[in-house]
Amino acid sequence: MSHDLSDEALLAACATGDRAALGGLFDRFSGAVYRFLSRLPSTDEFSRDDIVQATFLELPRTAAQFQGRSSVKTWILGVASNAARHQQRSEQRRHAHHERFATVPIASSSSPDVEVDLRKLLERIGIALATLPHEQQVAFVLCDLEQLSGVDVARGFGIPEGTLWRRLHMARKALRAALAPRGAP
Amino acid sequence: MTCPTELELDQAISTGADHEMREHVASCPACRAIWDETERLIVLAGQLQVAQPGGAMLEERRTAMLAAWVPPEPAIKVPTPRWRIGAVGASIAVAVALVIVIGTREHASPPAIAAHPSRGTVHPHDGAVFRLAFSPPDEIVRLRDGVIDIDVDPLASGERFRVVVGTDEVEVRGTSFEVRAHADHLIAVHVGHGRVEVRVAGSPVIVLGNGDAWQLPVPAPITPPANLPMPPMPPIMPPMPPMHHATIARQPDPIAPPVTTTAQEVAFDQGWDALRRGDYGPAAAAFGRAIALAPDGALSEDATFWHAVSLARLQRTTDAIAALRAFLDAFPTSTRADEASAMLGWLLVDTHEYFEARRRFEVAKNGLSPAVRESAVKGLAALPTAR
Numbered sequence: 234m235s236h237d238l239s240d241e242a243l244l245a246a247c248a249t250g251d252r253a254a255l256g257g258l259f260d261r262f263s264g265a266v267y268r269f270l271s272r273l274p275s276t277d278e279f280s281r282d283d284i285v286q287a288t289f290l291e292l293p294r295t296a297a298q299f300q301g302r303s304s305v306k307t308w309i310l311g312v313a314s315n316a317a318r319h320q321q322r323s324e325q326r327r328h329a330h331h332e333r334f335a336t337v338p339i340a341s342s343s344s345p346d347v348e349v350d351l352r353k354l355l356e357r358i359g360i361a362l363a364t365l366p367h368e369q370q371v372a373f374v375l376c377d378l379e380q381l382s383g384v385d386v387a388r389g390f391g392i393p394e395g396t397l398w399r400r401l402h403m404a405r406k407a408l409r410a411a412l413a414p415r416g417a418p
Numbered sequence: 419m420t421c422p423t424e425l426e427l428d429q430a431i432s433t434g435a436d437h438e439m440r441e442h443v444a445s446c447p448a449c450r451a452i453w454d455e456t457e458r459l460i461v462l463a464g465q466l467q468v469a470q471p472g473g474a475m476l477e478e479r480r481t482a483m484l485a486a487w488v489p490p491e492p493a494i495k496v497p498t499p500r501w502r503i504g505a506v507g508a509s510i511a512v513a514v515a516l517v518i519v520i521g522t523r524e525h526a527s528p529p530a531i532a533a534h535p536s537r538g539t540v541h542p543h544d545g546a547v548f549r550l551a552f553s554p555p556d557e558i559v560r561l562r563d564g565v566i567d568i569d570v571d572p573l574a575s576g577e578r579f580r581v582v583v584g585t586d587e588v589e590v591r592g593t594s595f596e597v598r599a600h601a602d603h604l605i606a607v608h609v610g611h612g613r614v615e616v617r618v619a620g621s622p623v624i625v626l627g628n629g630d631a632w633q634l635p636v637p638a639p640i641t642p643p644a645n646l647p648m649p650p651m652p653p654i655m656p657p658m659p660p661m662h663h664a665t666i667a668r669q670p671d672p673i674a675p676p677v678t679t680t681a682q683e684v685a686f687d688q689g690w691d692a693l694r695r696g697d698y699g700p701a702a703a704a705f706g707r708a709i710a711l712a713p714d715g716a717l718s719e720d721a722t723f724w725h726a727v728s729l730a731r732l733q734r735t736t737d738a739i740a741a742l743r744a745f746l747d748a749f750p751t752s753t754r755a756d757e758a759s760a761m762l763g764w765l766l767v768d769t770h771e772y773f774e775a776r777r778r779f780e781v782a783k784n785g786l787s788p789a790v791r792e793s794a795v796k797g798l799a800a801l802p803t804a805r
Contacts, residue, residue, distance in 0.1 A: 238760070238793050246789035252484060254789065259480050260696070264471065271469035278469065286483045293487070351462075358463050376432055377460045383432050402428040408463070409455050 240305035248296035259289050262306055265379075266313045272374045274363035276317050284320055288313040307381055307389030314371045314390070354412065361411035362404075369404035376401050421449055431456050473695060558582055558720070560683075578753055587716040589615045606633045617716065682712040686721050693728055702728035719749045723758060730761060739765050756785025760793045772801050 238246070238254075240261065246254035266285050270276045276284055291312050299308055362370060371390075375381045376397075387397040419442040422430070427449060430439050443449045471479075557579045559566070570579050570590050579590040581597065583604060588597050598606045607616050608631045616624040616632055624632055689704030705725035709718055726741035742762040746755055760782035766775035775797065782794035 238757070238789055239796060241796070242789040242793040245792050246787065249788060251789070252487065255487065256480060256484055259483060263476055263479065267471045267476075268468055272466065281469065282479060285479060286486065289483050290487055354462055355465060358459070359466055362463070362466075373463075378464055383429075398425065398429045398432075401432065402425045405428050405456055405459065406424065408459050409452070412455060412459055412462070 241299075241301060244292070244296045244299055244305050244308075247293050248299075250293060255289065255293060258292060258305075258309070262309050263289070265306055266309065269310050269313060269374060269379060270317060272378055273314075273317055273367075273370055274359065275367055275370060276320065280317075280320050284313065284316045287316045287320075291316065303385045303389030307375075307385045310375060310379075310381075311390045314367075318367045357411040358408055361408050365404055365407055369400045369407070372397055372400035373404035373408070377405075421446060424452060427452055428456065477695065582716050587617050589617070604634065607631065680712070680715070682708045682715045682717055682721070685711055686717045689721065689724060689728070693724060693731075698728045698731040702732060702734075719752055719754075722748060723752070723754050726758065727761070730765060735765050735768055739769065753786075756782045756787060756790045756794075760785070760790050760797060763794065763797045767797065767800060776801055 238257070240258075243254045243257045243261070247258055263285060266288055267281065270281050270284055288309065292309070295312060299305070303311075362373070365373070372386070375386045376383050383397050383401065384394060387394040390397070419438055422439065422442070427443075430436075431453065435443065443453050557577075559580070560582045573579060573590065581588050581590075588604070588607060596608045597604065604616070604618055607614060607626060609626045609628060614626045616626060618624075626632055685704050685708035689701045689708060692698070692701035692704055702725055705721045705728055708715075708721035709725060712718060722741070722745045726738055726745055729738035729741050732738075739762060742758050742765070745752070745758050746762070749755065752758070759778040763775045763778035763782060766772070766778065779794045779797040779801075782790050783798065785791050785794065
């Protein structure tokens with residue numbers, strides 16, 4: 234970031250209680266946090282706003298813990314992940330997630346059959362993703378959907394790289410199984 | 419090569435496979451199937467619904483988030499005996515009463531709003547319309563209408579706390595004083611103790627000491643335009659950061675003149691609003707207007723700074739460099755000078771003007787703000803080593 238204070242500098246200012254810096258971090262990363270959370274089945278549209286707010290409100294308190302080992306963005310996504318994990322969910326919400334994936338909009342396809350197949354596949358992926366442990370969901374979303382580097386994610390979340398790869402592997406394995414035709418091993 | 423484990427395959431999919439792995443996957447149906455299935459999975463999962471928040475919604479959440487933020491409490495102060503206050507010069511309570519006649523009546527006061535982590539706490543009276551425009555170290559409370567009382571803690575070196583009314587401003591210098599304003603104009607200032615700088619547009623700075631008073635020499639005769647109704651009171655706004663409106667709707671007062679807003683203030687507000695929305699082009703244009711409308715106005719320093727920031731965010735690097743140089747030339751003692759120096763340093767790195775970049779970073783490196791100092795140190799580290 235060369236045209237303003239760096240992300241790291243903003244975070245450091247935020248740690249000192251600078252409200253403007255907190256606003257600046259929100260401006261830079263709230264979109265990424267929203268997108269990340271919306272990919273996590275453990276959050277829904279009802280809780281997402283609260284988690285985004287909780288994430289940024291947490292930054293002034295935790296910013297001092299940032300050690301520069303990952304990008305600020307990844308680190309903030311880690312805070313968001315923790316906030317999401319701690320979000321209390323009701324059983325109704327859990328059901329709502331599953332229902333949500335039943336109505337996932339999909340890209341137009343040339344044939345109704347293909348469209349139905351694709352919709353079913355997405356349903357299965359969505360449900361399988363929702364049943365994964367939170368840490369595996371996060372690993373899959375950040376590494377495969379947000380295309381963040383595994384090394385950066387591991388550092389941002391303060392976990393060994395091997396742990397991150399294992400979580401990602403477990404997630405993919407479960408999701409690959411969801412892709413397999415019904416009845417297939 | 420023997421088949422890698424699924425874990426190794428998964429890692430290779432993310433980090434990239436080496437030559438040997440690629441050859442193996444190409445020739446091994448089992449590994450190839452896992453590889454292809456994973457890539458398919460990633461493509462498909464990418465089609466799952468993703469919420470895209472709109473700009474307006476984000477702005478709303480931003481406002482709510484900042485309003486909800488309870489800054490960390492300062493260290494608890496042990497009550498100091500009164501006899502010690504004078505000795506240490508601590509614990510200054512500054513009461514600022516800015517009075518603009520708007521026909522207010524006796525009403526319960528809205529809750530105090532802390533301009534935090536500011537040194538000041540604003541206590542708005544009913545009908546007060548104000549905004550906590552900038553946070554420390556250069557705090558500005560911009561008041562348009564009504565009465566506000568402000569308590570200000572002692573300011574540290576490099577910190578400022580100003581109250582801006584129209585093109586006039588009163589700056590706290592560790593003292594206790596009272597300010598009266600009328601229709602966006604300063605009317606009188608009385609200093610209890612300490613020192614105050616009074617800056618009235620078009621006049622030299624007046625410094626008032628203990629017991630001094632300043633009064634507008636000739637009250638400006640302002641006549642309300644005939645048959646011009648007062649605008650309706652806007653709805654209550656969130657506490658931060660938009661302009662505050664106290665809760666009591668006001669009625670047109672036949673005595674009070676209409677409250678005016680200076681053209682510079684209007685342009686500045688437009689620039690700030692555009693900047694917050696991320697519309698950097700309109701922001702730069704509006705701040706430019708604010709500067710042109712009143713080059714010596716109370717908001718010129720801030721407008722010049724934010725004009726440069728807007729240009730930088732537009733990636734108009736050459737213009738931004740020129741604007742930042744102009745800012746630093748015009749306001750070398752500004753509390754934003756260090757930040758501007760750091761920003762200018764980074765822009766100069768982009769244009770490969772390393773000599774000046776180093777000079778700017780060296781200045782910023784000694785700035786008051788830890789964030790600026792950190793940025794400057796990183797900037798210095800980013801410079802190519804001398805040949």
